[in-house]
């Protein structure tokens with residue numbers, strides 16, 4: 001093994017992880033900290049940026065301390081982050097002026113509905129690859145500027161900085177020296193023009209976000225800056241940044257057009273690499289940069305499902321049906337089917353391909369025979385059905401039916417889910433030996449810029465397969481299950497459609 005280590009910071013929706021990788025992309029050490037979710041009103045979700053910052057520093061220190069050679073061997077840092085989550089801070093003090101508004105937050109759905117009614121959506125899609133949905137950062141930033149006293153004026157004077165979590169962490173890690181982000185995070189704001197590769201003045205005007213608050217945008221593998229020496233004992237270069245889902249695509253070595261990965265964390269995000277071509281979706285998927293290296297962009301079609309593991313978390317924390325997430329695997333296996341129970345996990349609205357911010361979760365088909373096991377199975381099945389809907393939309397848009405689906409994220413540890421996915425997608429599902437693809441992707445990007453790895457072919461060779469799940473369900477078995485899902489989905493959206 002060569003001596004160089006890369007520290008990857010994976011700042012996710014529910015936890016902050018720091019993982020040290022060696023030059024063979026093997027995990028050396030890891031530290032993780034779960035943090036508090038704030039729900040100040042129905043449909044609102046916030047995080048405390050100070051807690052995220054404290055956890056980032058603490059987990060990074062812990063991960064490096066666990067390694068035999070400590071901080072000394074760390075060649076570079078890579079950051080992957082929950083995307084869209086919005087922070088605005090004071091450039092002078094470095095203090096956030098409001099709690100971070102999380103990607104799941106629906107508070108700006110009225111603003112989006114108004115813009116849609118004004119006919120802005122086609123233009124928005126053409127410029128940004130996105131749709132008008134409160135998911136993205138732009139309307140969240142405008143909301144903060146409107147609600148915090150004096151913020152809009154300060155923003156226009158250039159006194160405030162906007163960033164997704166990567167940007168906020170970069171600012172703090174560099175002691176306020178660098179206000180930057182990468183192209184994947186920029187592209188989730190509704191303010192970044194994916195074709196011209198610049199902040200879009202018209203979009204800034206439309207969403208009322210002053211350009212003065214926006215960060216500089218770079219390639220994913222880039223020397224962004226260095227940590228202040230007081231943090232970890234010496235300055236460490238920060239040389240890779242990507243939104244977590246793009247980082248996972250990179251960590252899964254999905255470099256060729258037609259390769260696809262699906263990450264099952266809080267939500268589920270499937271990204272299909274479409275190469276240098278930015279495909280416009282006709283099925284309400286997102287067009288998004290997958291990564292930009294040496295100024296060359298590879299694009300992806302993305303399907304975003306807002307609730308995957310979060311439904312399992314709700315079974316555990318919300319209604320106490322289970323005490324541990326992994327129990328869902330055993331429960332699903334105990335029963336022959338879901339007993340006609342369907343869960344539509346629209347807890348924070350529905351993402352792709354429906355984009356219905358006002359839909360809410362529902363459980364259908366309950367009879368007196370329904371048990372805890374059927375409920376757990378229905379929660380897992382819902383994740384499968386939603387992934388199937390995304391894959392069908394991707395195939396319709398791109399003409400590509402991938403040969404295999406690579407999966408990762410905390411929920412991909414669930415064998416039953418992986419088997420059900422293979423059956424529904426009618427594709428082999430491949431799970432890497434280590435599920436931390438997001439962190440590995442951030443490490444790969446940082447390692448590329450730091451000279452630890454020479455290029456994509458070398459990284460491709462470092463990817464290692466764990467388990468493979470082959471489809472075994474017949475069409476006759478699949479058809480009624482899917483019909484039941486379609487019916488449940490229709491019922492969930494129906495009350496507001498009529």
Ligand SMILES: Nc1ncnc2c1ncn2[C@@H]1O[C@H](COP(=O)(O)OP(=O)(O)O)[C@@H](O)[C@H]1O
Nearest residue numbers: 012014265266309310312313325326410411414
């Ligand atoms: N064995 C399992 N079966 C089902 N769900 C699981 C399992 N293990 C973890 N999860 C779910 O996965 C999520 C955690 O995955 P993770 O990748 O850490 O999420 P994030 O990065 O979004 O914080 C939680 O929502 C949890 O409920």
Ligand SMILES: O=P(O)(O)OC[C@H](O)CO
Nearest residue numbers: 012013082083265266267
């Ligand atoms: O925290 P995750 O892994 O669910 O990812 C969140 C996404 O980046 C939101 O777009």
